[in-house]
Amino acid sequence: MKLQVDGNDIKTDENGIFKITGKSTPNAIISIDQPAKKVTADAEGKFELEGQIPSEKSHEVKILAQKDSLEELEKSLTITPHDEYVQKVLAKKEQEEKEIRAKAEAVQTADSLIAKAKASLNPTDLAKARTYINENQYLAIQGYSAQLTQINDAITAKQDQIAQDKAKKAAEAKKAEEDRKQAERKPSSGNTVPSQGNKQQPPAPDKNQQTVLITATGSKYHVRKCGNGTYYTATLAEAKSKNLSPCSKCY
Structure with missing residues (x-):
């Protein structure tokens, strides 16, 4: 051999x-x-x-x-x-390492943009994240679709809530304005001073219920003791029913 x-x-x-x-x-x-x-x-x-x-x-x-x-x-x-082959291999390695770093930076930037959009729930922030991922050669939108969809749903829910709150406040403001106008049209009885022409007069006292003084044998009724005798109280109506006439000294 x-x-x-x-x-x-x-x-x-x-x-x-x-x-x-x-x-x-x-x-x-x-x-x-x-x-x-x-x-x-x-x-x-x-x-x-x-x-x-x-x-x-x-x-x-x-x-x-x-x-x-x-x-x-x-x-x-x-x-x-060969020296030229060495240069080719080193250049290839450098390019691969460069792409690895670029991809890592792209992933880091995408994660940062997504985190910002998730925190702010701002449509502009979400659009920036989506555009960056779509346009970056080292990233695939499919890998981020679930996160982007979740943030988009949260933004939609937030906008719906804002619209509902705005509509509620507008309705409350409208009702408050209507209540104010109604209150102005219907003045309060405790704070309104009636005009002289409409001022209500207190009811006139019933003269027939007025108390007078009479005697058992007299023909007159009095407002005070007028002379000797025993006086009794009676209403004016009772005095008139006995055909008594007013005392000329008292009236």
């Missing part, structure tokens, strides 16, 4: 592709571990392995020759990337 490699240090091209050539026992299986590749040597024992290195750094691979019951042979090789 034999294994001969054309050089121990292998250089890739600008795309990171390497080729390992050499000679081994005819029809032997030639393989490497990283990246895993395997070929069969031809009838003359020649072989060629081709692959792409996984990173921008030089790394060591093991090449193994195997055939039937023959003893295996193994060698170590170093594969070195």
